[in-house]
Amino acid sequence: MRTLVFASRNLKEITRDIFTLIFGILFPLVLLVLLSAINSSIPKEATMKLFEIENLVPGIAVFGLSFISLFTATIVSKDRCTSFILRLFTSPLKPSQYIAGYTLPLVPVALLQTIVCYIASFIFGLEWSANILLALVVTIPVSVLFIALGLLCGTIFNDKAVGGVCGALLTNLSAWLSGTWFDLELVGGAFEKAADLLPFVHAVNAGRYALSGEYSLIMSELLWVIGYAFVILVIAVILFNYKMKQDK
Amino acid sequence: MIAIRTEKLTKKYKDKTVVRDLDLSVNEGEMYALLGVNGAGKSTTIKMLSCLIRPTSGDAKLMGNSIIGDSTKVKQIISVSPQETSVAQNLTVKENLEFIAGIFGFDKASAKEKTQQIIARFDMKEIENSRAKNLSGGWQRRLSIAMALISEPKIIFLDEPTLGLDVLARRDLWKQIEKLKGKITIVLTTHYLEEAEALSDSIGIMADGVLKAQGTADELKALAKTDNFEEAFVRIAGDEV
Numbered sequence: 164m165r166t167l168v169f170a171s172r173n174l175k176e177i178t179r180d181i182f183t184l185i186f187g188i189l190f191p192l193v194l195l196v197l198l199s200a201i202n203s204s205i206p207k208e209a210t211m212k213l214f215e216i217e218n219l220v221p222g223i224a225v226f227g228l229s230f231i232s233l234f235t236a237t238i239v240s241k242d243r244c245t246s247f248i249l250r251l252f253t254s255p256l257k258p259s260q261y262i263a264g265y266t267l268p269l270v271p272v273a274l275l276q277t278i279v280c281y282i283a284s285f286i287f288g289l290e291w292s293a294n295i296l297l298a299l300v301v302t303i304p305v306s307v308l309f310i311a312l313g314l315l316c317g318t319i320f321n322d323k324a325v326g327g328v329c330g331a332l333l334t335n336l337s338a339w340l341s342g343t344w345f346d347l348e349l350v351g352g353a354f355e356k357a358a359d360l361l362p363f364v365h366a367v368n369a370g371r372y373a374l375s376g377e378y379s380l381i382m383s384e385l386l387w388v389i390g391y392a393f394v395i396l397v398i399a400v401i402l403f404n405y406k407m408k409q410d411k
Numbered sequence: 412m413i414a415i416r417t418e419k420l421t422k423k424y425k426d427k428t429v430v431r432d433l434d435l436s437v438n439e440g441e442m443y444a445l446l447g448v449n450g451a452g453k454s455t456t457i458k459m460l461s462c463l464i465r466p467t468s469g470d471a472k473l474m475g476n477s478i479i480g481d482s483t484k485v486k487q488i489i490s491v492s493p494q495e496t497s498v499a500q501n502l503t504v505k506e507n508l509e510f511i512a513g514i515f516g517f518d519k520a521s522a523k524e525k526t527q528q529i530i531a532r533f534d535m536k537e538i539e540n541s542r543a544k545n546l547s548g549g550w551q552r553r554l555s556i557a558m559a560l561i562s563e564p565k566i567i568f569l570d571e572p573t574l575g576l577d578v579l580a581r582r583d584l585w586k587q588i589e590k591l592k593g594k595i596t597i598v599l600t601t602h603y604l605e606e607a608e609a610l611s612d613s614i615g616i617m618a619d620g621v622l623k624a625q626g627t628a629d630e631l632k633a634l635a636k637t638d639n640f641e642e643a644f645v646r647i648a649g650d651e652v
């Protein structure tokens with residue numbers, strides 16, 4: 164009950180921020196439009212498949228989710244850096260209730276964002292299939308991963324640094340290393356290896372396999388995401404608790 | 412009955428002792444004013460009593476519950492209005508109040524009812540649907556204090572409640588605080604000495620982290636051998652007694 168009260172406050176706090184709308188929904192849509200436009204100007208003979216809508220949407224969806232980290236981190240660090248946290252800390256809320264209260268409201272926001280992304284893709288030629296629903300399900304662990312990253316950043320950095328770290332660094336990292344903008348195999352070398360060790364490209368691949376119906380390949384990609392999500396969430400919770408006990 | 416009793420409460424930051432061996436006691440239903448110049452350790456004391464920071468040594472009992480051993484119980488019976496205004500910026504006045512009532516365990520219906528009572532009491536009907544970030548500093552301040560009251564605490568800590576309020580709002584707030592007298596235990600800090608003198612049952616004067624004296628305004632004046640309270644404060648805080 165208390166958790167829900169806190170979660171609903173956080174949901175309001177996030178969705179009433181105009182930046183949420185701009186970055187969370189509009190920006191991924193703009194990218195979708197741009198890249199589809201680029202794709203339509205690539206001659207068919209070039210056999211360039213990367214920007215075809217079935218390959219593009221899962222990438223854009225993951226990219227969009229990286230902003231969920233930014234939202235999470237912003238609210239956590241803003242609360243931490245203002246005296247609002249003093250008020251919360253003198254209330255009977257428990258640490259586990261804080262974490263749940265920050266995490267829960269972002270799951271529907273993430274899902275909504277992904278749904279909008281897929282709906283918009285219909286305009287650019289994505290065809291309806293039940294696989295789209297599967298791709299949405301695949302999104303859930305991916306959003307938990309990004310929420311956990313946000314919790315972690317919000318716990319470590321102050322509200323000014325968070326914009327840079329999550330807003331610039333993380334979004335770029337997840338974009339460049341996700342295989343959405345260019346084929347990682349073409350770059351190869353250490354870059355490909357690094358990307359392979361991080362969860363982002365696996366998140367995109369899982370979405371692509373879901374969409375194309377290659378079911379047997381989904382789980383091995385998704386395990387990377389789930390593993391990372393779990394580890395980062397645990398670290399975030401431990402750090403958050405530690406910071407709570409530390410003197411303000 | 413004693414509402415708050417501290418036992419050699421001490422806070423050190425590295426080598427600096429910010430609060431030293433504090434022994435103060437506040438009776439139930441009393442209004443206790445904690446006075447002292449900037450940096451005397453008032454806010455630090457309030458933060459320790461409200462379980463925000465751990466004392467380096469010593470302890471305090473609030474209605475018999477230790478701030479170290481029973482902090483969960485303590486948190487259920489206290490509430491705090493921090494020195495800096497502390498409200499949820501994107502929530503309306505009404506939502507802020509309902510939110511606090513909610514995390515203190517009131518169900519939806521009683522949270523709404525409590526909120527309406529508080530809104531009426533603090534004359535906030537006209538702004539109940541405004542977002543906190545659009546309010547003036549003074550109104551944010553009032554909201555911040557209203558949020559501390561809504562949970563029906565047994566003990567309330569008000570750290571400089573009248574900071575940033577205009578004269579009318581300040582008088583108004585003092586009237587509100589006066590109405591609470593006798594019902595709940597109030598600990599507040601302020602730099603307005605006349606108000607502390609006129610309204611509090613008991614006054615403690617801190618300087619350099621040490622409680623220099625405590626008693627009624629008259630007792631403190633007698634101690635400092637003056638009939639002017641401001642003069643008494645200056646003498647006691649300045650170690651001239």
Ligand SMILES: Nc1ncnc2c1ncn2[C@@H]1O[C@H](COP(=O)(O)OP(=O)(O)OP(=O)(O)O)[C@@H](O)[C@H]1O
Pocket residue numbers: 411424429447448449450451452453454455456494
């Ligand atoms: N986290 C901290 N680390 C180091 N020193 C601190 C910390 N917090 C407070 N202090 C120091 O403790 C002393 C007492 O601070 P405190 O905020 O309790 O004073 P105060 O009596 O509330 O003053 P004011 O009237 O200005 O609000 C100050 O010298 C302050 O610099």
Ligand SMILES: [Mg+2]
Pocket residue numbers: 453454455494570
């Ligand atoms: Mg202070």
